[in-house]
Amino acid sequence: MACTARSTRVDDILELFARHGHSEYGGEAVTQLEHALQAAFFAERQAAPANLIAAALVHDVGHLLHSLPDDAPDQGIDDAHEILAARWLADRFGPAVCEPVRLHVTAKRYLCAVDDTYFGQLSAPSVLSLGLQGGPMTPEETREFERMPFAQESVQLRRWDDAAKVVDLQTPGIDYYAKFVALAD
Ligand code: FE
Numbered sequence: 667m668a669c670t671a672r673s674t675r676v677d678d679i680l681e682l683f684a685r686h687g688h689s690e691y692g693g694e695a696v697t698q699l700e701h702a703l704q705a706a707f708f709a710e711r712q713a714a715p716a717n718l719i720a721a722a723l724v725h726d727v728g729h730l731l732h733s734l735p736d737d738a739p740d741q742g743i744d745d746a747h748e749i750l751a752a753r754w755l756a757d758r759f760g761p762a763v764c765e766p767v768r769l770h771v772t773a774k775r776y777l778c779a780v781d782d783t784y785f786g787q788l789s790a791p792s793v794l795s796l797g798l799q800g801g802p803m804t805p806e807e808t809r810e811f812e813r814m815p816f817a818q819e820s821v822q823l824r825r826w827d828d829a830a831k832v833v834d835l836q837t838p839g840i841d842y843y844a845k846f847v848a849l850a851d
Contacts, residue, residue, distance in 0.1 A: 675758035676844050679724060683840055686730040693737060693791035694831045698729060699840065704830035705823075706846070707837040712826075717762040718819055720850035722826050723843050725767045727751045739791060744798040748772075760851040761816065769820035770827060771799050776811050777824060778802035789831060 671678070687699030694701065705722040714722070728747030731754055738745050752768035774792070777784040779802045788796065796802075803811065811817055 671757040672759070676847050678758065679727070679847055680840060680844065682727060682730050687840075689730075690736045691726075691831070692729065692739065692795070694789060695833045696831055698726060700835075700837075701827075701830050702726060703837040703840060703843065704832060704835055705826045706843045707835075708826040708829050709823075710846075712822075714822065716846045716849040717851055718766065718822065719843065719846040720759070721763045721766045721819070721823055722830075723840075723847065724755060724763070725751065725770050725823055725827060727754060739795040739798055742798065744795065762819075762851045765816035766819040766823045769814065769816060770823050772811060773817070773820040773824035774828075775800055775803045776808055776817075777821065779805070779808050787828065789828075792828070 683699050683702065687702070688697050691698050691701040696704070702723050702725075705725060706719050709719045709722040726747060728749070728751030729745065731750050732745055732747070734743060734745050735741070748768055748771045752764050755764045755767060774788075774796060778788075778796065785793075785802070
């Protein structure tokens with residue numbers, strides 16, 4: 667881990683959201699910042715540990731790191747934002763934050779395969795990107811996924827991600843969640 671980047675991670679994350687957080691969240695009715703705050707809000711409400719609250723806050727920083735249009739999935743483009751995010755985060759956090767973020771798209775494919783009610787709850791943009799991300803897992807893939815470190819955490823993160831699209835939900839601001847970023851492993 668690059669310790670210099672780790673020591674400035676709170677500043678790096680605040681700056682990223684200050685610069686790009688007001689962009690649209692991929693066809694949803696909330697901004698990237700609102701989406702991030704809501705995901706962290708739901709994580710804390712379920713008494714998640716600091717690592718997972720931080721992961722929820724930063725799970726979509728990949729969308730803030732590329733210059734593809736917000737509607738890239740409409741154009742058939744998978745922005746691979748979870749991979750971009752995990753790479754950027756790896757300089758700043760350990761695997762307890764990076765891995766749930768890296769797996770949060772895979773967790774959607776998993777939940778589509780194992781939870782009969784899950785697919786019906788996905789928003790239209792999320793259904794669209796699912797196709798680009800490989801669709802629901804096969805039974806073999808679900809078993810492989812369950813053996814991966816941080817698979818369960820990524821599924822929890824995915825549930826908060828899916829819920830974090832509420833128009834005008836009142837949450838604390840990003841300065842409040844910065845303490846979890848500072849505390850995380
Ligand atoms: Fe998200």
